[in-house]
Amino acid sequence: MPVSPAMAEDLARAVTVLYEEAELAILERLRAALEQGIDSPLWAEIKLRSIGDLRQAVEEITDALQTDANGAVAAALAEAYGRGRQAAVAEVGGLDIGRELQARRVLPNAPAVDRLAASFAEDTRPLYVRITRAVLDVYRSIVARATSPVLLGALMRRQASQRALDQFAQRGVTGFVDSAGRSWELASYAEMAVRSVTARAAIEGHIDALAEIRVGLVIVSDAPLECPLCRQWEGEVLTLGTQSGPHTVRAEHAIQPTGLRAAFRPPETVAVHVAGSLTEARAAGLFHPNCRHSLSAFLPGVTTRPPHHATPSTSYEDTQRQREIERHIRAWKRRTAIAMDEQARTRANAKVRAWQGEMRKHLAAHPVLRRKPQREQIGSAR
Numbered sequence: 001m002p003v004s005p006a007m008a009e010d011l012a013r014a015v016t017v018l019y020e021e022a023e024l025a026i027l028e029r030l031r032a033a034l035e036q037g038i039d040s041p042l043w044a045e046i047k048l049r050s051i052g053d054l055r056q057a058v059e060e061i062t063d064a065l066q067t068d069a070n071g072a073v074a075a076a077l078a079e080a081y082g083r084g085r086q087a088a089v090a091e092v093g094g095l096d097i098g099r100e101l102q103a104r105r106v107l108p109n110a111p112a113v114d115r116l117a118a119s120f121a122e123d124t125r126p127l128y129v130r131i132t133r134a135v136l137d138v139y140r141s142i143v144a145r146a147t148s149p150v151l152l153g154a155l156m157r158r159q160a161s162q163r164a165l166d167q168f169a170q171r172g173v174t175g176f177v178d179s180a181g182r183s184w185e186l187a188s189y190a191e192m193a194v195r196s197v198t199a200r201a202a203i204e205g206h207i208d209a210l211a212e213i214r215v216g217l218v219i220v221s222d223a224p225l226e227c228p229l230c231r232q233w234e235g236e237v238l239t240l241g242t243q244s245g246p247h248t249v250r251a252e253h254a255i256q257p258t259g260l261r262a263a264f265r266p267p268e269t270v271a272v273h274v275a276g277s278l279t280e281a282r283a284a285g286l287f288h289p290n291c292r293h294s295l296s297a298f299l300p301g302v303t304t305r306p307p308h309h310a311t312p313s314t315s316y317e318d319t320q321r322q323r324e325i326e327r328h329i330r331a332w333k334r335r336t337a338i339a340m341d342e343q344a345r346t347r348a349n350a351k352v353r354a355w356q357g358e359m360r361k362h363l364a365a366h367p368v369l370r371r372k373p374q375r376e377q378i379g380s381a382r
Contacts, residue, residue: 002221003087003206004294005199005287011076012195013374015069019190020378022065023173024337029057030135030168031338034142034161038340043157044147051139058135062128069124073194074117077201081113084205091297092215112204120197124190130174131186138168162340169334187378188327195289203287203295207240207278210297216240217251217298218278220286222306225368227316229285230293235305236275237298244280248273254299270300318366325362328355329376337378 033054037046142164146157172185184192207218222234239249253268275281278295286293296303332351339345356376363369 002091002294002296003084003202004221005195005202005289005291006294007083007087007202008076008080008198009195011080012191012198015072015076015194015198016187016191018065018069018072020187022061023186024334024378025061026058026131026135026173027169027334027338029054029061030139031165031340033057033139034165035340038158038161044143047139047143051136054139055132055136058132062131066124066128069190070117070121073120073197074113076194076198077113077116077120080198080201081110081205084202084207085209087202088206088209088297092210092213092299110205110208112208113201116197116201116204120193124193127174127186127189134174138164158340162344165338165340166335166344169338170331172331172334185327185330187330192289199287199289199291206295211240215297215299217249217272217274217300218295219298219303219305220281221294221296223292223294225292225316225319227285227288227291229288230291232284233275233281233286234293236281237272238276238278238281239274240278242277242279243274244277246273246275251300253301255302268301272298272300318362319369322359322362322369323375325355325359326372326375329359330378333376333378 033050034047037043040046142161145164146160171183172188174184174186174189210216210218217237217239219237220230220233220235223230226234249272250269251272253270287295329352332348332355335348336345336352339348359371359376363371
């Protein structure tokens with residue numbers, strides 16, 4: 001059974017929901033803090049004095065999120081690693097080495113799982129500081145803008161606050177930029193990070209199991225709608241060793257003759273062209289988040305290269321357009337959550353429906369694509 005990032009998708013989704021619900025809770029807490037007493041002429045003074053209450057509320061949410069997310073990720077990684085190992089068992093179960101692998105028992109807290117869990121916790125630690133800072137910064141900014149001398153009356157103050165809240169909700173709670181210059185919202189960043197680490201755990205479980213029974217070669221599937229990063233590795237054999245770059249190896253045939261004759265002749269070997277190492281391919285982008293490719297054990301003399309999929313009329317760019325539409329839907333749902341009056345709420349809901357209509361049109365034009373409603377949500381309870 002091949003292993004792929006999709007094998008751990010459901011595990012990643014369960015963790016991502018925690019971030020979506022935290023984001024929604026933070027947005028609603030920010031809206032409530034600004035809306036309280038907005039008709040009072042002393043609103044600005046009250047808001048600035050109560051900033052400590054908002055900080056405490058946000059920190060309580062982020063502390064709980066960090067604890068829950070790290071625990072959920074550790075459990076998801078153990079499950080993903082186990083699935084990867086079981087995939088290896090399923091692939092070679094009919095051979096002697098498969099029965100050897102089936103007999104092994106590996107604890108769920110394998111070193112690879114612990115290493116990945118620690119890496120995730122370390123990589124996401126700065127995220128929680130950014131959340132609090134971003135919320136407090138926008139709170140101060142809204143109070144300052146809504147009490148400008150140009151704004152006369154509570155109605156204009158409410159409208160100015162709503163506009164600023166809308167802008168904040170549009171880009172998401174954090175709105176931070178990564179080292180590649182990409183801007184991320186909280187839930188999207190979390191989903192990317194969790195999908196990446198759980199997919200890695202499944203692949204690590206798979207290749208660790210294969211390495212234990214001395215299977216040193218794997219083969220990449222041919223997937224439709226591949227991205228440019230993965231295209232060069234499709235259908236290629238990779239080594240689990242360290243030698244990078246294209247090369248040819250002589251490998252023992254996976255099925256050797258048995259009996260008396262086999263004892264008096266050398267093992268049968270076959271020539272295998274290797275495109276490079278798995279480490280090299282992953283460093284070049286193979287198995288990125290949302291990657292559609294899978295990895296299988298390559299058994300010399302037995303495994304055949306996968307058939308090449310005809311390129312469908314739908315392109316990789318079309319899949320990215322679907323992701324873009326999903327982001328718009330989530331953004332307008334956030335704006336519904338922070339609406340300070342019925343007019344703003346009605347307008348945001350209308351925009352949600354408009355982008356959902358755009359999604360239906362896009363999918364009708366590209367039947368290969370499938371709608372993923374969970375990616376349009378900002379919290380499982382909503």
